[in-house]
Amino acid sequence: MDSRLPPELRDGVRDAFPLLLGVIPFALVAGVAGVEAGLSPLQTVGLSVVVFAGASQLAAIDLLGRDAALGVVVVTVVVINLRMLMYSASIAPYFRDLSARVRAGCAYLLTDQAYALALARYTGDRELRRPYYYLGVAVTLWVVWQAGTVVGVVFGAAVPDGWRLGFAVPLVFLALLVPAVSDAPELATAVVAAAVAVAGAGLPFNAGLLAGAVVGVAVGIAADALLPGSGDGADATEGHR
Structure with missing residues:
Protein backbone atom coordinates (compact mmCIF):
# COMPACT_ATOMS: atom_id res chain seq x y z
CA MET A 1 0.00 0.00 0.00
CA ASP A 2 1.20 3.54 -0.81
CA SER A 3 3.42 4.72 2.05
CA ARG A 4 2.36 8.32 1.36
CA LEU A 5 -1.12 7.55 2.68
CA PRO A 6 -1.77 8.45 6.34
CA PRO A 7 -0.86 5.46 8.55
CA GLU A 8 -4.30 5.50 10.18
CA LEU A 9 -5.91 5.18 6.74
CA ARG A 10 -3.73 2.19 5.91
CA ASP A 11 -4.58 0.61 9.27
CA GLY A 12 -8.29 1.02 8.57
CA VAL A 13 -8.03 -0.65 5.18
CA ARG A 14 -6.01 -3.49 6.67
CA ASP A 15 -8.45 -4.06 9.55
CA ALA A 16 -11.41 -4.12 7.15
CA PHE A 17 -10.03 -7.02 5.13
CA PRO A 18 -11.04 -9.84 7.54
CA LEU A 19 -14.63 -8.58 7.34
CA LEU A 20 -14.76 -9.00 3.59
CA LEU A 21 -15.21 -12.77 3.93
CA GLY A 22 -18.74 -12.04 5.08
CA VAL A 23 -19.39 -8.79 3.21
CA ILE A 24 -18.69 -10.19 -0.28
CA PRO A 25 -21.30 -13.00 -0.26
CA PHE A 26 -23.77 -10.64 1.44
CA ALA A 27 -23.30 -8.10 -1.38
CA LEU A 28 -23.59 -10.78 -4.06
CA VAL A 29 -26.88 -11.97 -2.59
CA ALA A 30 -28.15 -8.37 -2.48
CA GLY A 31 -27.40 -7.98 -6.18
CA VAL A 32 -29.06 -11.27 -7.08
CA ALA A 33 -32.09 -10.52 -4.90
CA GLY A 34 -32.69 -7.18 -6.58
CA VAL A 35 -32.82 -8.66 -10.06
CA GLU A 36 -34.94 -11.61 -8.93
CA ALA A 37 -37.40 -9.19 -7.30
CA GLY A 38 -37.99 -7.52 -10.65
CA LEU A 39 -35.74 -4.48 -10.30
CA SER A 40 -33.61 -3.50 -13.24
CA PRO A 41 -29.83 -3.78 -12.89
CA LEU A 42 -29.58 0.02 -12.69
CA GLN A 43 -32.29 0.19 -10.01
CA THR A 44 -30.59 -2.53 -7.97
CA VAL A 45 -27.21 -0.82 -8.08
CA GLY A 46 -28.80 2.58 -7.45
CA LEU A 47 -30.59 1.24 -4.38
CA SER A 48 -27.31 -0.17 -3.13
CA VAL A 49 -25.57 3.19 -3.52
CA VAL A 50 -28.37 5.23 -1.95
CA VAL A 51 -29.23 2.94 0.96
CA PHE A 52 -25.87 1.24 1.64
CA ALA A 53 -27.22 -0.87 4.49
CA GLY A 54 -27.42 -4.61 4.01
CA ALA A 55 -30.42 -5.58 6.11
CA SER A 56 -32.59 -2.63 5.13
CA GLN A 57 -31.50 -2.94 1.51
CA LEU A 58 -32.72 -6.53 1.38
CA ALA A 59 -35.93 -5.59 3.20
CA ALA A 60 -36.55 -2.84 0.66
CA ILE A 61 -35.91 -5.23 -2.23
CA ASP A 62 -38.35 -7.75 -0.78
CA LEU A 63 -41.06 -5.12 -0.30
CA LEU A 64 -40.54 -3.63 -3.76
CA GLY A 65 -40.77 -7.12 -5.23
CA ARG A 66 -44.14 -7.49 -3.50
CA ASP A 67 -45.35 -4.14 -4.93
CA ALA A 68 -45.54 -2.57 -1.49
CA ALA A 69 -46.32 1.14 -1.23
CA LEU A 70 -43.29 3.40 -1.38
CA GLY A 71 -44.17 4.84 2.03
CA VAL A 72 -44.06 1.37 3.56
CA VAL A 73 -40.65 0.74 2.03
CA VAL A 74 -39.26 4.04 3.33
CA VAL A 75 -40.64 3.55 6.85
CA THR A 76 -39.27 0.00 6.99
CA VAL A 77 -35.81 1.13 5.94
CA VAL A 78 -35.83 3.96 8.48
CA VAL A 79 -36.93 1.70 11.34
CA ILE A 80 -34.28 -0.91 10.56
CA ASN A 81 -31.61 1.78 10.48
CA LEU A 82 -32.63 3.57 13.69
CA ARG A 83 -29.63 2.04 15.45
CA MET A 84 -27.46 4.34 13.34
CA LEU A 85 -28.71 7.24 15.46
CA MET A 86 -27.09 5.65 18.51
CA TYR A 87 -23.95 4.86 16.57
CA SER A 88 -23.71 8.44 15.32
CA ALA A 89 -24.21 9.94 18.77
CA SER A 90 -21.56 7.64 20.19
CA ILE A 91 -18.86 8.32 17.61
CA ALA A 92 -19.65 12.00 16.91
CA PRO A 93 -17.28 13.42 19.59
CA TYR A 94 -14.32 12.09 17.64
CA PHE A 95 -15.40 14.00 14.54
CA ARG A 96 -16.49 17.28 16.14
CA ASP A 97 -13.62 19.28 14.63
CA LEU A 98 -14.43 18.25 11.07
CA SER A 99 -16.45 20.31 8.60
CA ALA A 100 -20.15 19.62 8.17
CA ARG A 101 -19.48 18.24 4.69
CA VAL A 102 -16.93 15.71 5.94
CA ARG A 103 -19.18 14.69 8.85
CA ALA A 104 -22.04 14.15 6.39
CA GLY A 105 -19.80 11.89 4.32
CA CYS A 106 -18.81 9.93 7.42
CA ALA A 107 -22.49 9.56 8.33
CA TYR A 108 -23.32 8.17 4.89
CA LEU A 109 -20.55 5.58 5.20
CA LEU A 110 -21.58 4.49 8.72
CA THR A 111 -22.13 0.74 9.12
CA ASP A 112 -22.09 -1.68 12.03
CA GLN A 113 -18.61 -2.81 11.10
CA ALA A 114 -17.09 0.64 10.57
CA TYR A 115 -18.59 1.86 13.83
CA ALA A 116 -17.34 -1.09 15.88
CA LEU A 117 -13.78 -1.00 14.57
CA ALA A 118 -13.45 2.79 14.69
CA LEU A 119 -14.87 3.12 18.20
CA ALA A 120 -12.51 0.44 19.50
CA ARG A 121 -9.57 2.24 17.89
CA TYR A 122 -10.54 5.72 19.06
CA THR A 123 -11.32 4.75 22.65
CA GLY A 124 -7.92 3.06 22.81
CA ASP A 125 -6.15 6.20 21.57
CA ARG A 126 -7.74 9.39 22.83
CA GLU A 127 -5.21 11.52 20.96
CA LEU A 128 -6.40 10.17 17.61
CA ARG A 129 -9.02 12.58 16.30
CA ARG A 130 -8.54 12.46 12.55
CA PRO A 131 -11.11 10.42 10.59
CA TYR A 132 -8.52 8.54 8.55
CA TYR A 133 -8.90 5.21 10.35
CA TYR A 134 -12.68 5.33 10.11
CA LEU A 135 -12.53 6.26 6.45
CA GLY A 136 -10.05 3.47 5.77
CA VAL A 137 -12.53 0.93 7.12
CA ALA A 138 -15.70 2.54 5.81
CA VAL A 139 -14.55 3.32 2.27
CA THR A 140 -13.10 -0.18 1.88
CA LEU A 141 -16.42 -1.72 2.91
CA TRP A 142 -18.33 0.66 0.63
CA VAL A 143 -16.22 -0.12 -2.43
CA VAL A 144 -16.40 -3.88 -1.88
CA TRP A 145 -20.14 -3.76 -1.18
CA GLN A 146 -20.91 -1.85 -4.35
CA ALA A 147 -18.60 -4.04 -6.43
CA GLY A 148 -20.18 -7.17 -4.95
CA THR A 149 -23.66 -5.88 -5.73
CA VAL A 150 -22.69 -5.19 -9.34
CA VAL A 151 -21.19 -8.67 -9.68
CA GLY A 152 -24.37 -10.16 -8.19
CA VAL A 153 -26.47 -8.25 -10.70
CA VAL A 154 -24.36 -9.19 -13.72
CA PHE A 155 -23.46 -12.76 -12.83
CA GLY A 156 -26.38 -13.61 -10.56
CA ALA A 157 -26.97 -17.04 -12.06
CA ALA A 158 -23.40 -18.05 -11.27
CA VAL A 159 -23.59 -17.15 -7.56
CA PRO A 160 -23.63 -20.45 -5.60
CA ASP A 161 -26.95 -21.24 -3.95
CA GLY A 162 -25.11 -22.01 -0.72
CA TRP A 163 -23.94 -18.40 -0.36
CA ARG A 164 -26.92 -17.27 1.63
CA LEU A 165 -27.32 -14.66 4.34
CA GLY A 166 -27.57 -17.34 6.99
CA PHE A 167 -23.83 -17.77 6.43
CA ALA A 168 -22.70 -14.29 5.43
CA VAL A 169 -24.23 -12.13 8.14
CA PRO A 170 -23.07 -14.17 11.16
CA LEU A 171 -19.59 -14.34 9.65
CA VAL A 172 -19.38 -10.54 9.44
CA PHE A 173 -20.34 -10.04 13.06
CA LEU A 174 -18.16 -12.91 14.24
CA ALA A 175 -15.21 -11.14 12.65
CA LEU A 176 -16.12 -8.06 14.70
CA LEU A 177 -16.68 -9.97 17.92
CA VAL A 178 -13.51 -12.03 18.18
CA PRO A 179 -11.03 -9.11 18.32
CA ALA A 180 -13.26 -7.29 20.83
Whole structure:
Protein backbone atom coordinates (compact mmCIF):
# COMPACT_ATOMS: atom_id res chain seq x y z
CA MET A 1 0.00 0.00 0.00
CA ASP A 2 1.20 3.54 -0.81
CA SER A 3 3.42 4.72 2.05
CA ARG A 4 2.36 8.32 1.36
CA LEU A 5 -1.12 7.55 2.68
CA PRO A 6 -1.77 8.45 6.34
CA PRO A 7 -0.86 5.46 8.55
CA GLU A 8 -4.30 5.50 10.18
CA LEU A 9 -5.91 5.18 6.74
CA ARG A 10 -3.73 2.19 5.91
CA ASP A 11 -4.58 0.61 9.27
CA GLY A 12 -8.29 1.02 8.57
CA VAL A 13 -8.03 -0.65 5.18
CA ARG A 14 -6.01 -3.49 6.67
CA ASP A 15 -8.45 -4.06 9.55
CA ALA A 16 -11.41 -4.12 7.15
CA PHE A 17 -10.03 -7.02 5.13
CA PRO A 18 -11.04 -9.84 7.54
CA LEU A 19 -14.63 -8.58 7.34
CA LEU A 20 -14.76 -9.00 3.59
CA LEU A 21 -15.21 -12.77 3.93
CA GLY A 22 -18.74 -12.04 5.08
CA VAL A 23 -19.39 -8.79 3.21
CA ILE A 24 -18.69 -10.19 -0.28
CA PRO A 25 -21.30 -13.00 -0.26
CA PHE A 26 -23.77 -10.64 1.44
CA ALA A 27 -23.30 -8.10 -1.38
CA LEU A 28 -23.59 -10.78 -4.06
CA VAL A 29 -26.88 -11.97 -2.59
CA ALA A 30 -28.15 -8.37 -2.48
CA GLY A 31 -27.40 -7.98 -6.18
CA VAL A 32 -29.06 -11.27 -7.08
CA ALA A 33 -32.09 -10.52 -4.90
CA GLY A 34 -32.69 -7.18 -6.58
CA VAL A 35 -32.82 -8.66 -10.06
CA GLU A 36 -34.94 -11.61 -8.93
CA ALA A 37 -37.40 -9.19 -7.30
CA GLY A 38 -37.99 -7.52 -10.65
CA LEU A 39 -35.74 -4.48 -10.30
CA SER A 40 -33.61 -3.50 -13.24
CA PRO A 41 -29.83 -3.78 -12.89
CA LEU A 42 -29.58 0.02 -12.69
CA GLN A 43 -32.29 0.19 -10.01
CA THR A 44 -30.59 -2.53 -7.97
CA VAL A 45 -27.21 -0.82 -8.08
CA GLY A 46 -28.80 2.58 -7.45
CA LEU A 47 -30.59 1.24 -4.38
CA SER A 48 -27.31 -0.17 -3.13
CA VAL A 49 -25.57 3.19 -3.52
CA VAL A 50 -28.37 5.23 -1.95
CA VAL A 51 -29.23 2.94 0.96
CA PHE A 52 -25.87 1.24 1.64
CA ALA A 53 -27.22 -0.87 4.49
CA GLY A 54 -27.42 -4.61 4.01
CA ALA A 55 -30.42 -5.58 6.11
CA SER A 56 -32.59 -2.63 5.13
CA GLN A 57 -31.50 -2.94 1.51
CA LEU A 58 -32.72 -6.53 1.38
CA ALA A 59 -35.93 -5.59 3.20
CA ALA A 60 -36.55 -2.84 0.66
CA ILE A 61 -35.91 -5.23 -2.23
CA ASP A 62 -38.35 -7.75 -0.78
CA LEU A 63 -41.06 -5.12 -0.30
CA LEU A 64 -40.54 -3.63 -3.76
CA GLY A 65 -40.77 -7.12 -5.23
CA ARG A 66 -44.14 -7.49 -3.50
CA ASP A 67 -45.35 -4.14 -4.93
CA ALA A 68 -45.54 -2.57 -1.49
CA ALA A 69 -46.32 1.14 -1.23
CA LEU A 70 -43.29 3.40 -1.38
CA GLY A 71 -44.17 4.84 2.03
CA VAL A 72 -44.06 1.37 3.56
CA VAL A 73 -40.65 0.74 2.03
CA VAL A 74 -39.26 4.04 3.33
CA VAL A 75 -40.64 3.55 6.85
CA THR A 76 -39.27 0.00 6.99
CA VAL A 77 -35.81 1.13 5.94
CA VAL A 78 -35.83 3.96 8.48
CA VAL A 79 -36.93 1.70 11.34
CA ILE A 80 -34.28 -0.91 10.56
CA ASN A 81 -31.61 1.78 10.48
CA LEU A 82 -32.63 3.57 13.69
CA ARG A 83 -29.63 2.04 15.45
CA MET A 84 -27.46 4.34 13.34
CA LEU A 85 -28.71 7.24 15.46
CA MET A 86 -27.09 5.65 18.51
CA TYR A 87 -23.95 4.86 16.57
CA SER A 88 -23.71 8.44 15.32
CA ALA A 89 -24.21 9.94 18.77
CA SER A 90 -21.56 7.64 20.19
CA ILE A 91 -18.86 8.32 17.61
CA ALA A 92 -19.65 12.00 16.91
CA PRO A 93 -17.28 13.42 19.59
CA TYR A 94 -14.32 12.09 17.64
CA PHE A 95 -15.40 14.00 14.54
CA ARG A 96 -16.49 17.28 16.14
CA ASP A 97 -13.62 19.28 14.63
CA LEU A 98 -14.43 18.25 11.07
CA SER A 99 -16.45 20.31 8.60
CA ALA A 100 -20.15 19.62 8.17
CA ARG A 101 -19.48 18.24 4.69
CA VAL A 102 -16.93 15.71 5.94
CA ARG A 103 -19.18 14.69 8.85
CA ALA A 104 -22.04 14.15 6.39
CA GLY A 105 -19.80 11.89 4.32
CA CYS A 106 -18.81 9.93 7.42
CA ALA A 107 -22.49 9.56 8.33
CA TYR A 108 -23.32 8.17 4.89
CA LEU A 109 -20.55 5.58 5.20
CA LEU A 110 -21.58 4.49 8.72
CA THR A 111 -22.13 0.74 9.12
CA ASP A 112 -22.09 -1.68 12.03
CA GLN A 113 -18.61 -2.81 11.10
CA ALA A 114 -17.09 0.64 10.57
CA TYR A 115 -18.59 1.86 13.83
CA ALA A 116 -17.34 -1.09 15.88
CA LEU A 117 -13.78 -1.00 14.57
CA ALA A 118 -13.45 2.79 14.69
CA LEU A 119 -14.87 3.12 18.20
CA ALA A 120 -12.51 0.44 19.50
CA ARG A 121 -9.57 2.24 17.89
CA TYR A 122 -10.54 5.72 19.06
CA THR A 123 -11.32 4.75 22.65
CA GLY A 124 -7.92 3.06 22.81
CA ASP A 125 -6.15 6.20 21.57
CA ARG A 126 -7.74 9.39 22.83
CA GLU A 127 -5.21 11.52 20.96
CA LEU A 128 -6.40 10.17 17.61
CA ARG A 129 -9.02 12.58 16.30
CA ARG A 130 -8.54 12.46 12.55
CA PRO A 131 -11.11 10.42 10.59
CA TYR A 132 -8.52 8.54 8.55
CA TYR A 133 -8.90 5.21 10.35
CA TYR A 134 -12.68 5.33 10.11
CA LEU A 135 -12.53 6.26 6.45
CA GLY A 136 -10.05 3.47 5.77
CA VAL A 137 -12.53 0.93 7.12
CA ALA A 138 -15.70 2.54 5.81
CA VAL A 139 -14.55 3.32 2.27
CA THR A 140 -13.10 -0.18 1.88
CA LEU A 141 -16.42 -1.72 2.91
CA TRP A 142 -18.33 0.66 0.63
CA VAL A 143 -16.22 -0.12 -2.43
CA VAL A 144 -16.40 -3.88 -1.88
CA TRP A 145 -20.14 -3.76 -1.18
CA GLN A 146 -20.91 -1.85 -4.35
CA ALA A 147 -18.60 -4.04 -6.43
CA GLY A 148 -20.18 -7.17 -4.95
CA THR A 149 -23.66 -5.88 -5.73
CA VAL A 150 -22.69 -5.19 -9.34
CA VAL A 151 -21.19 -8.67 -9.68
CA GLY A 152 -24.37 -10.16 -8.19
CA VAL A 153 -26.47 -8.25 -10.70
CA VAL A 154 -24.36 -9.19 -13.72
CA PHE A 155 -23.46 -12.76 -12.83
CA GLY A 156 -26.38 -13.61 -10.56
CA ALA A 157 -26.97 -17.04 -12.06
CA ALA A 158 -23.40 -18.05 -11.27
CA VAL A 159 -23.59 -17.15 -7.56
CA PRO A 160 -23.63 -20.45 -5.60
CA ASP A 161 -26.95 -21.24 -3.95
CA GLY A 162 -25.11 -22.01 -0.72
CA TRP A 163 -23.94 -18.40 -0.36
CA ARG A 164 -26.92 -17.27 1.63
CA LEU A 165 -27.32 -14.66 4.34
CA GLY A 166 -27.57 -17.34 6.99
CA PHE A 167 -23.83 -17.77 6.43
CA ALA A 168 -22.70 -14.29 5.43
CA VAL A 169 -24.23 -12.13 8.14
CA PRO A 170 -23.07 -14.17 11.16
CA LEU A 171 -19.59 -14.34 9.65
CA VAL A 172 -19.38 -10.54 9.44
CA PHE A 173 -20.34 -10.04 13.06
CA LEU A 174 -18.16 -12.91 14.24
CA ALA A 175 -15.21 -11.14 12.65
CA LEU A 176 -16.12 -8.06 14.70
CA LEU A 177 -16.68 -9.97 17.92
CA VAL A 178 -13.51 -12.03 18.18
CA PRO A 179 -11.03 -9.11 18.32
CA ALA A 180 -13.26 -7.29 20.83
CA VAL A 181 -13.17 -10.11 23.41
CA SER A 182 -10.22 -9.23 25.60
CA ASP A 183 -11.06 -10.47 29.11
CA ALA A 184 -13.06 -13.07 31.02
CA PRO A 185 -16.29 -11.04 31.49
CA GLU A 186 -16.43 -10.26 27.77
CA LEU A 187 -15.82 -13.90 26.89
CA ALA A 188 -18.55 -15.02 29.30
CA THR A 189 -20.94 -12.48 27.80
CA ALA A 190 -20.26 -13.61 24.24
CA VAL A 191 -20.49 -17.34 24.97
CA VAL A 192 -23.67 -17.17 27.05
CA ALA A 193 -25.42 -14.75 24.69
CA ALA A 194 -24.59 -16.97 21.72
CA ALA A 195 -25.74 -20.12 23.50
CA VAL A 196 -29.08 -18.59 24.52
CA ALA A 197 -29.66 -17.15 21.04
CA VAL A 198 -28.95 -20.50 19.38
CA ALA A 199 -31.14 -22.37 21.87
CA GLY A 200 -34.01 -19.98 21.16
CA ALA A 201 -33.56 -19.92 17.39
CA GLY A 202 -36.98 -21.47 16.82
CA LEU A 203 -38.91 -18.94 18.89
CA PRO A 204 -41.21 -16.51 17.07
CA PHE A 205 -40.39 -12.84 16.49
CA ASN A 206 -36.65 -13.49 16.93
CA ALA A 207 -37.27 -13.81 20.66
CA GLY A 208 -34.22 -16.04 21.00
CA LEU A 209 -31.96 -13.26 19.76
CA LEU A 210 -33.50 -10.78 22.18
CA ALA A 211 -33.19 -13.26 25.05
CA GLY A 212 -29.55 -13.87 24.18
CA ALA A 213 -28.82 -10.14 24.29
CA VAL A 214 -30.57 -9.64 27.64
CA VAL A 215 -29.03 -12.70 29.31
CA GLY A 216 -25.62 -11.87 27.85
CA VAL A 217 -25.69 -8.36 29.31
CA ALA A 218 -26.74 -9.72 32.72
CA VAL A 219 -23.95 -12.31 32.68
CA GLY A 220 -21.42 -9.68 31.62
CA ILE A 221 -22.39 -7.39 34.50
CA ALA A 222 -22.25 -10.25 37.00
CA ALA A 223 -18.93 -11.54 35.67
CA ASP A 224 -17.41 -8.06 35.74
CA ALA A 225 -18.33 -7.76 39.41
CA LEU A 226 -17.40 -11.28 40.51
CA LEU A 227 -14.40 -12.44 38.50
CA PRO A 228 -10.99 -11.61 40.03
CA GLY A 229 -9.19 -8.73 38.39
CA SER A 230 -12.03 -7.65 36.14
CA GLY A 231 -12.79 -4.60 38.21
CA ASP A 232 -9.16 -3.52 38.13
CA GLY A 233 -9.14 -3.77 34.36
CA ALA A 234 -12.25 -1.66 34.14
CA ASP A 235 -10.79 0.96 36.48
CA ALA A 236 -7.61 1.08 34.47
CA THR A 237 -9.58 1.58 31.29
CA GLU A 238 -11.56 4.42 32.81
CA GLY A 239 -8.38 6.02 34.03
CA HIS A 240 -6.90 5.86 30.54
CA ARG A 241 -9.96 7.49 29.11
